[in-house]
Amino acid sequence: MTESWAEKILKTLRKTFTLGKWITSNRNSFKTLIATIISQNTTDKNTTKAFKNISKQFRITPETLANAEKSKIEECLKVAGLYRRKAKTIKRVSKIIVEEFNGDLTRILSMSFEEARKTLLQLPGVGPKTADVVLLFCAEKPTIPIDTHVNRVSKRLDLAPKNGDYEAVRKSLQALYDPEDYLDIHVLLILLGRKYCKARNPLCKQCPVNMYCRLTTI
């Protein structure tokens, strides 16, 4: 069978990048949820710093964060921006998980994909990207989270419609790849976006998939 355009891109990216630390099994779903809430509207670097701060100050469990002083959480998150709102969200979501879900996300993650996604989306601070990150990385559910890199790069590579919204991009990518490749393509598009296909001034000359890209500036 001839390889599709999308498969060729995946194959080339697999040869270019190592997935390493991204592919760890048994990710803690609550920590992943908190890290993804912190990552909203900020850079990867600032997310890492803020997550380190909060991890030094508190045990990252729903019980601890539900009862933590809001001002102390805010202090940890200052570097990531929107810290007041994020601290409030983290306390609220922790409280709900304690009171309604027995203190962890296991019950939600053992539901069917559709049910689990719907339930996560009802939690404060959880939008489609956060829900999809938790579902993919912590429960191996068949979804592709669309962050800013995945959105930009997949559109430039014609893997998604140019004006597509979150769901259009997610569905387009999911239709092009096998569910077993969802995690890899999600991570590989992020790595491509960080290193070569930058928002401004993409490095098309050095880009490993420039032969598949109509936007190339070479």
Ligand code: SF4
């Ligand atoms: S060739 Fe340029 S625009 Fe196309 S994917 Fe590579 S870096 Fe992005």
